[in-house]
């Protein structure tokens with residue numbers, strides 16, 4: 001009976017309590033729905049657009065192996081000292097809301113149970129929301145708030161890019177990837193990760209070379225933002241796209257770019273961004289020093305550093321997935 005009453009009370013006070021009970025069995029689809037509902041609630045309370053909350057949450061999902069939330073719906077994880085305040089002597093877990101504020105902690109009560117609980121989805125979102133609100137509502141205010149919170153330019157940039165993608169497509173269901181070249185053209189590639197390269201001294205090959213004819217269209221493989229476009233003496237005419245999984249996709253040796261392609265532009269899988277070529281290995285405009293191919297590189301950012309990893313298995317997977325469409 002006691003347990004029964006406790007459940008009733010819990011149901012009255014915590015709206016998404018059913019998430020907690022079900023979280024292990026929730027499908028990804030269901031989690032995405034809950035997530036979206038929580039972002040929209042945060043927007044309703046703060047007037048800060050939902051896609052900023054979504055972008056911060058997605059950024060954190062990409063960097064944590066384990067997140068604080070009991071349900072796994074929200075991935076934002078706030079370090080304990082930040083949550084309760086650095087001088088707070090009462091460590092551990094949830095605390096009465098007022099207590100946290102006394103010690104200048106950022107933990108807040110979003111679900112109205114009187115506690116700031118660092119494992120509760122609504123409390124986590126509310127805490128981030130109030131952090132942002134101190135700075136204001138404009139894009140620039142949000143950037144400043146993010147800089148103060150993360151203290152890293154690349155973290156801010158990644159979150160702002162994710163927000164832009166979510167805003168553009170008005171959804172967070174953007175996991176699709178495709179192969180960079182159209183499957184009907186002649187192309188060939190094999191796993192050359194870590195091979196020595198012919199130009200630029202002692203560098204290992206950080207990518208996969210996909211050989212194809214001059215002028216074959218090169219497509220965005222992912223949802224993301226064009227972060228770099230221009231000449232580099234190694235990569236020639238190249239493009240960098242940062243996606244919503246904290247991954248930077250690097251396309252090199254292009255023959256040219258798609259018309260009107262601009263830095264800062266949002267792309268989706270399949271958008272043509274340029275054409276296969278043999279540019280690079282010299283001053284601006286150098287071409288033909290090697291057979292035409294697309295050099296494809298991938299770099300992961302974990303919130304602290306960025307490093308390259310082998311794109312080959314991903315390209316194989318995207319190729320299979322593109323075939324099935």
Ligand SMILES: [Zn+2]
Nearest residue numbers: 207208209295
């Ligand atoms: Zn290469």
